[in-house]
Structure formats: C-alpha cells, structure tokens
Amino acid sequence: MRPGAAESDDAALLRAVARGDEEALAALYDRHAGWLTVRMTRRCAMPDVVDQAVQDTFLVLWRGAGGYRGGGDVAAFIWGIGIRRLIDAIRRESGARRRPPWRAAEPEVVVSAEDQVLVGVEHGRLGQALAGLSPELRSAIEATVLDGLTCAEAAVLLGVAEGTVKSRCHRARVALRAALAEPPSGPDTTAPRREAWGTS
Amino acid sequence: MTLNVRTAAVRADGLSRRYGATRALDQVSLTLNRGITGLLGPNGAGKTTLLSILATVNEPDTGQVSVFGLDPRDAAERLEIRRRLGYLPQELGYHRHFTVAGFLDYVAILKEITDRRRRAEEVARVLAALGLERRARTRIRALSGGLRQRLGIAQALLGRPDLLILDEPTSGLDPEQRLRFRELLSDLPGDPVIVLSTHQADDIAAICPHVVVLLQGRVHFAGTPAELAATAAGRVWAAGARDARAHLSWRGGDSRWRHIGDNPPAGAELVALTVEDGYLLLSHAAGAR
Amino acid sequence: MMSSLPGQAGPPAGADGHAGEDLLAGYAAGTVDGVAVWSVEAHLTRCARCRAALSGHVDAERLAGNRSVLLVRAALPEGGWVRRLLCRCGVPDHLLRLIVATPSLRRSWLLSVAGVLAVVAGEAAAVTHGWLGTGGHMVPPGYLDPGVLAPFLLVAPLLVLAGVAAAFLPVFDPASRLAVAAPFSGVTLLLVRTVSALVAALVPVVAAAFVLPGPGWLPAALLLPSLALCAFALAAATVTDPRAAAVAAGALWALPVLLLAAAHVPLAIVQRNAQFACAAVLCASAVVLLLRHDRFDIGWTR
Numbered sequence: 001m002r003p004g005a006a007e008s009d010d011a012a013l014l015r016a017v018a019r020g021d022e023e024a025l026a027a028l029y030d031r032h033a034g035w036l037t038v039r040m041t042r043r044c045a046m047p048d049v050v051d052q053a054v055q056d057t058f059l060v061l062w063r064g065a066g067g068y069r070g071g072g073d074v075a076a077f078i079w080g081i082g083i084r085r086l087i088d089a090i091r092r093e094s095g096a097r098r099r100p101p102w103r104a105a106e107p108e109v110v111v112s113a114e115d116q117v118l119v120g121v122e123h124g125r126l127g128q129a130l131a132g133l134s135p136e137l138r139s140a141i142e143a144t145v146l147d148g149l150t151c152a153e154a155a156v157l158l159g160v161a162e163g164t165v166k167s168r169c170h171r172a173r174v175a176l177r178a179a180l181a182e183p184p185s186g187p188d189t190t191a192p193r194r195e196a197w198g199t200s
Numbered sequence: 201m202t203l204n205v206r207t208a209a210v211r212a213d214g215l216s217r218r219y220g221a222t223r224a225l226d227q228v229s230l231t232l233n234r235g236i237t238g239l240l241g242p243n244g245a246g247k248t249t250l251l252s253i254l255a256t257v258n259e260p261d262t263g264q265v266s267v268f269g270l271d272p273r274d275a276a277e278r279l280e281i282r283r284r285l286g287y288l289p290q291e292l293g294y295h296r297h298f299t300v301a302g303f304l305d306y307v308a309i310l311k312e313i314t315d316r317r318r319r320a321e322e323v324a325r326v327l328a329a330l331g332l333e334r335r336a337r338t339r340i341r342a343l344s345g346g347l348r349q350r351l352g353i354a355q356a357l358l359g360r361p362d363l364l365i366l367d368e369p370t371s372g373l374d375p376e377q378r379l380r381f382r383e384l385l386s387d388l389p390g391d392p393v394i395v396l397s398t399h400q401a402d403d404i405a406a407i408c409p410h411v412v413v414l415l416q417g418r419v420h421f422a423g424t425p426a427e428l429a430a431t432a433a434g435r436v437w438a439a440g441a442r443d444a445r446a447h448l449s450w451r452g453g454d455s456r457w458r459h460i461g462d463n464p465p466a467g468a469e470l471v472a473l474t475v476e477d478g479y480l481l482l483s484h485a486a487g488a489r
Numbered sequence: 490m491m492s493s494l495p496g497q498a499g500p501p502a503g504a505d506g507h508a509g510e511d512l513l514a515g516y517a518a519g520t521v522d523g524v525a526v527w528s529v530e531a532h533l534t535r536c537a538r539c540r541a542a543l544s545g546h547v548d549a550e551r552l553a554g555n556r557s558v559l560l561v562r563a564a565l566p567e568g569g570w571v572r573r574l575l576c577r578c579g580v581p582d583h584l585l586r587l588i589v590a591t592p593s594l595r596r597s598w599l600l601s602v603a604g605v606l607a608v609v610a611g612e613a614a615a616v617t618h619g620w621l622g623t624g625g626h627m628v629p630p631g632y633l634d635p636g637v638l639a640p641f642l643l644v645a646p647l648l649v650l651a652g653v654a655a656a657f658l659p660v661f662d663p664a665s666r667l668a669v670a671a672p673f674s675g676v677t678l679l680l681v682r683t684v685s686a687l688v689a690a691l692v693p694v695v696a697a698a699f700v701l702p703g704p705g706w707l708p709a710a711l712l713l714p715s716l717a718l719c720a721f722a723l724a725a726a727t728v729t730d731p732r733a734a735a736v737a738a739g740a741l742w743a744l745p746v747l748l749l750a751a752a753h754v755p756l757a758i759v760q761r762n763a764q765f766a767c768a769a770v771l772c773a774s775a776v777v778l779l780l781r782h783d784r785f786d787i788g789w790t791r
Contacts, residue, residue: 022564025563031541142527256669257669292663293664306590311671311672312671314581
C-alpha cells in the first residue's frame with residue numbers, strides 16, 4: 001500500500017468516526033490501537049492505565065472533539081491526543097505508585113544492518129550525544145521535546161516534581177551541547193542537520 | 201445467620217400469599233441448589249408470586265425464606281441477598297427511549313457497580329454473552345420482542361449473580377434462540393443457583409436437571425424431569441382413533457392419536473413417556489380436585 | 490508541539506525502508522532502548538505497514554477486550570450541558586446517570602410544563618394589560634384583579650408536585666421492580682430523583698411567576714407551598730398507596746385555592762398565614778419521612 005493511500009484512508013475514517021459511524025470507529029481502532037498501546041506502555045508501565053488511556057483517546061475521536069483539520073499524519077494527530085489522555089489517566093490514578101517504564105538491563109536485541117541505517121540517528125553525532133545522557137535526562141528530553149509536553153505534563157508522566165523536570169532538561173541541554181562541541185568519535189554515516197536546541 | 205455461598209441453597213418453608221380472595225401460594229416449600237431448577241405450571245399457578253418472593257420484591261403472608269443462609273425479613277440481610285441477585289421479572293418494562301447500552305448501564309448502577317470502567321466492562325461482557333453487541337446503540341422501542349427478552353436476560357446477568365431468578369425467560373424466543381439460551385445458562389461462571397419459570401414442558405426437559413411443578417399455588421412435584429415423566433408410566437398410549445376414556449387426546453404428527461389417562465385399555469400400545477405427559481397428568485389430577 | 494527529532498536524517502534508507510521484525514518485536518517487548526526507540530516511533534508515525542506489523546506483537550486478547558469496552562462506552566449517551574455542569578460541580582457519574590432516567594427530566598415533560606405555564610401566566614398577563622377582555626366588562630389597563638392570578642396559583646405548585654410524583658411513583662418507572670430487587674439504596678434513588686425533579690420543575694415555575702403581573706414577592710412565595718406539597722406527598726406515600734398520596738397532596742392544595750378564589754381572595758393562599766401553614770406541613774412531613782424512609786427500600790407491594 002502506498003503511504004499516500006493509507007493516509008487518505010485514515011483521514012476518511014476519522015471523518016466517518018466524527019460523524020458517528022460505529023464501524024469506522026472499530027476500523028480505526030483495529031488500525032491504530034496496537035501501536036498506540038505499545039507507545040503508551042513505553043511511557044507508563046501500568047497496563048490498566050494504558051488501557052484506559054487508549055479507550056479515552058478513541059472516545060475523544062468519536063466525540064469529534066479532536067478537531068482534525070485534515071492534512072498531516074493521522075497517526076501523529078492520534079498520538080497528540082493519546083499522550084494527553086495518558087497523562088489524565090495517570091493523574092486519576094491518585095495514590096497509585098508509579099513504577100518506571102521497564103528498561104532492559106542492556107539492549108538485548110541485535111539490530112540488523114537495515115535497522116541500523118533506519119536508526120540513522122544512532123550513528124550520528126547527535127545520536128551519540130543523546131546516548132551518552134543518563135536515562136532520567138533522556139526521558140525528560142523525550143517527554144518535553146519528542147512528545148511535546150509542557151513541564152507540568154511531563155512531571156505527571158515521569159512521576160517527579162515539575163522543578164525536577166525543568167532542571168533535568170537544562171542539564172540535558174548542557175550535556176548535549178558539550179558533547180556536540182567535541183570532535184566526532186565514530187564514522188559519520190549521515191549528515192545530521194545541526195539545529196539549535198533553543199536558547200539558554 | 202452466617203452467609204455461606206458455596207454450599208448453602210435457597211430454601212422456602214410454608215410460603216403463603218393471598219391477593220384479596222385469591223390464594224396465590226399455599227404452603228409452598230422447596231429447596232433450590234446450584235444448577236438450574238425449572239418451575240413448571242400454567243398461568244395463574246403462582247409462579248410469578250413465588251419468584252418475586254424469592255427475589256425479595258414481595259413479602260409472603262406466612263412462611264420463611266432463606267437465601268444462602270440470609271433472611272429477607274432483616275433489612276441488612278435483604279441487602280446482601282440483593283447484592284447477589286439477578287432478576288428478570290415477567291413483563292419487564294423498559295424506559296423505551298433508552299438505548300440498549302444505556303439501559304444496561306442504568307441497571308449496572310442499580311447493582312452498585314459505581315466505577316465507570318467496571319460498568320463498561322460488565323456491560324460489554326453481557327452484550328457479548330447475549331449477542332447484542334451490534335445493538336448497543338439501538339433504542340429499546342425499536343427492538344423486537346425476542347431482542348427485548350434477550351436484553352432482559354442480559355440485565356439479569358450483570359454483576360455475576362449467585363442467584364438468578366428468571367420469570368418466563370424463553371417467552372418470545374424462537375427455537376434457535378432457546379438453544380443459545382440453554383448454552384448460555386450451562387456456561388455461566390461461578391455456578392449460580394438458577395430458577396426459571398415456564399409453562400412449556402419441553403423447556404424443562406431440555407434445560408433443567410430439577411423441576412418443581414406448581415399448580416394452583418401448591419407444589420405437586422419436585423424431582424428430576426425423568427421422574428416427572430415416570431409418574432405417567434402406564435398411562436400414556438397411542439391408538440389409531442380417538443379414545444373417549446382418556447383424559448386428554450390429541451392427534452400426533454404421524455396422524456395417530458395419543459392419549460393420556462388413568463385407565464388405558466387392555467393391550468394398549470404404551471408409548472415412550474415425556475415430561476409433558478407427567479405434567480399433563482398432574483395438571484389434570486389437580487384440576488379434578 | 491509534535492516536532493521531529495532534530496538532527497535526524499531524512500527518510501530512513503535500508504533494504505526496504507521499514508523497520509525489521511526484530512526491531513518491532515523488541516520495541517513491543519520493551520527490550521529496545523534509548524534513542525533507537527525514538528527513531529522507530531518517528532517512523533511508525535508515517536508508516537501504516539509497520540504499524541500493522543507492530544499490532545501483531547500486542548496481546549490480541551487485550552486489544553479485543555479494550556475494543557469491546559470502547560464500543561460500549563461509545564454507545565452510551567454523552568449527555569448535554571447540564572450533565573457536564575453537574576459533573577464539574579462534583580456530582581458522581583453514577584448519580585448523574587440515575588437522574589437522566591427520571592421521566593420528569595425528559596425534554597418532552599419539561600416542554601409540556603413550560604407550555605402549561607406559558608398559557609396560564611400569559612393569559613393572566615394579557616388580561617391585566619388589557620389585551621384580552623374578561624368576558625364582558627372591560628378592565629382598565631394596569632389594574633390588577635387578583636382573580637386573574639387564581640389559575641396560575643392553582644396550577645404552578647401542582648405542576649411541581651406532578652414532576653416530583655413522576656419521579657417517585659412506580660407507575661412512572663418502567664423498571665421499578667428491577668430497582669427494588671437491586672441493592673442500590675432505594676432512599677438514595679428516591680432522593681436523587683425527587684430533588685432533581687423538584688429543581689427542574691421549580692425553575693420554570695419561578696420564571697413564569699416573574700412574568701406574571703402581581704406582587705413582586707410572588708415568585709418567592711411559591712417556593713414553600715411547592716416544597717410542602719411534595720414533602721407531604723412523599724410522607725403520605727410511606728403510609729398509604731403512592732398514587733393515593735399524590736392525589737391527596739394535589740387535593741390538599743387545590744381545594745383551598747379554589748375556595749379562596751371563590752371568596753375573591755386568591756392571593757391569601759400564598760400570604761403569611763398560609764406560608765406558616767406550609768412550613769408546618771413541610772416540617773411534619775420531613776419528620777414522618779425520617780422515621781419511615783425505610784419503606785422505600787422494601788418496595789411498593791402493600
């Protein structure tokens with residue numbers, strides 16, 4: 001299936017869902033619930049909370065409140081809603097202890113050559129710099145940059161205070177700048193764009 | 201009284217109830233164990249009254265009821281009974297503007313499932329059990345009689361009750377739906393006590409390992425369907441023509457006449473007994489009194 | 490908001506440009522870590538094929554379970570602005586759903602109530618302002634004939650009583666036997682329904698009273714009689730047949746109103762002495778209700 005065709009299918013499904021077509025909702029779920037569940041589970045280890053958040057996400061789409069304007073990745077749009085539903089679900093789990101997302105003791109998967117190229121960043125300088133961060137700093141960056149959360153939302157997700165999130169982001173930026181300023185330590189197979197991480 | 205759900209049963213002793221001049225129940229005593237018990241009797245026999253008393257909706261004039269060791273006359277114990285109860289009344293009324301899912305959600309709240317998530321899971325479970333998933337958004341007023349009956353059974357199953365009281369659950373169901381219903385009942389988790397009433401003997405024969413025959417407010421038989429059929433031993437015969445001595449005669453599908461009566465002619469061709477034969481004999485005997 | 494990872498190279502190259510099975514499996518199992526994950530996630534955002542492949546690594550039963558619960562939640566009615574408002578005020582969700590089941594809160598009922606009030610109040614206003622003649626003699630515009638208010642005074646509290654009666658009478662609850670056989674507290678159910686019916690009925694009544702020409706204190710003066718009537722009906726329902734109780738309450742109001750209207754002092758029914766009487770009835774009924782509220786749990790069988 002060409003990427004374009006899948007996209008327009010998804011957009012049409014979304015519109016049908018917002019109109020109240022139940023079968024479209026089921027079809028949309030069948031397409032997107034799988035990756036949504038996995039992606040959420042990476043950020044929150046409690047399966048009940050993830051299940052709730054997945055349901056809530058599709059309910060938002062069903063009630064048409066998402067406001068998909070057309071154009072752009074449907075999956076990205078769904079994730080934008082999903083991550084906020086996940087945070088709400090975590091908030092509602094008042095009093096529950098949060099376990100950190102599971103981490104392997106060390107990466108066990110032997111990644112094939114194609115995958116290594118796919119994961120182009122890994123061999124880029126930025127990738128090395130990121131890999132050099134400690135896990136807390138990396139997860140802070142992941143929450144604020146990759147998922148686009150505010151510091152308050154990231155604080156809920158990570159289970160720490162908001163001030164902690166801010167300071168970790170700051171330390172991460174400092175560490176990255178320092179790492180990028182050094183000469184490259186491995187073969188530069190890709191030419192990453194050097195984008196500013198923002199001021200400060 | 202202590203609650204013992206695992207081994208105790210439902211017991212009724214000497215229940216009597218009258219409505220004005222009519223005696224709906226007269227010294228009814230029975231015991232219900234885990235598994236399915238059928239309550240067989242014609243309309244007006246007192247089945248609905250008896251079931252409503254067991255469901256704590258009605259109070260007997262005299263007599264005692266014990267449900268899992270709990271007494272419905274005590275308010276706290278009555279509440280405990282109701283927590284373990286699933287009830288399908290005869291001619292259940294529905295809020296017609298409700299949707300199927302909305303109605304089940306409402307009943308789930310009445311069953312004290314206050315957590316929204318658990319409620320949705322329970323509703324999804326019973327919808328799947330009764331094959332009503334595609335109708336979740338249909339308004340009740342748009343449902344056919346059979347579907348409404350299935351909805352009634354579905355609401356009774358909410359909350360996984362330990363005591364399931366179904367008043368005429370198979371009325372309005374076609375044969376295939378009756379088959380599904382039987383499968384459903386035999387597959388219920390938790391092995392509850394199930395009592396269902398019907399005036400059709402073949403429902404009893406197909407589903408119930410125990411049967412109680414209620415006629416004119418009194419228990420006339422309590423035992424297995426085979427025993428009920430056996431009470432008609434020697435009193436059911438077939439012939440080529442109608443026999444005036446029989447209490448009841450009808451023409452079978454093979455255009456032979458089937459007779460039930462106390463005095464079969466000598467050398468009459470006795471036929472295999474059915475539950476219905478036993479029931480009809482009892483019914484006739486009770487009417488003759 | 491959603492930004493792609495700065496520094497990442499363009500579309501991933503590779504044998505076919507997609508994530509391999511091992512990587513997807515590792516991602517699903519949580520064994521792939523660090524920055525590789527970010528690339529996978531960024532790719533999944535754009536690639537339907539890999540998303541589908543990833544679904545194969547998720548527990549099918551879990552997905553199916555969520556699917557059926559989702560469809561149930563989608564099938565439940567969401568409710569309008571009133572529900573959202575009440576939710577925000579902290580009313581628990583399950584109580585809201587019970588309120589929704591009350592017949593006197595349905596749009597059709599409320600519209601009928603509004604219609605009756607509009608007719609009665611409108612007629613009174615029209616007569617007073619001279620738009621309508623009162624069968625014969627002309628009324629100078631602006632002159633308030635108290636007799637004009639009599640229909641409204643008769644009807645308004647009865648409408649409130651009717652709303653509350655519809656909330657608690659079993660004949661109005663099709664599934665009343667289910668409610669009795671269920672563990673949910675009958676008293677709570679009753680309270681929730683009658684209070685919401687009361688509020689829903691009082692709002693149009695009070696609003697119509699403002700429209701009515703007449704003393705400025707009229708809207709407030711209607712509250713106590715309405716409350717007293719409803720409390721009386723409920724208290725009487727614990728003693729006798731609920732329908733008879735509702736009818737008795739209605740008669741208890743209608744007779745004095747009609748008598749006073751015949752004696753040309755219709756407003757007396759809402760003036761001071763009557764207000765004291767209503768307060769007394771309200772208190773007495775409240776006491777009876779407190780003592781006998783368990784009757785609502787047993788069922789309406791006797």
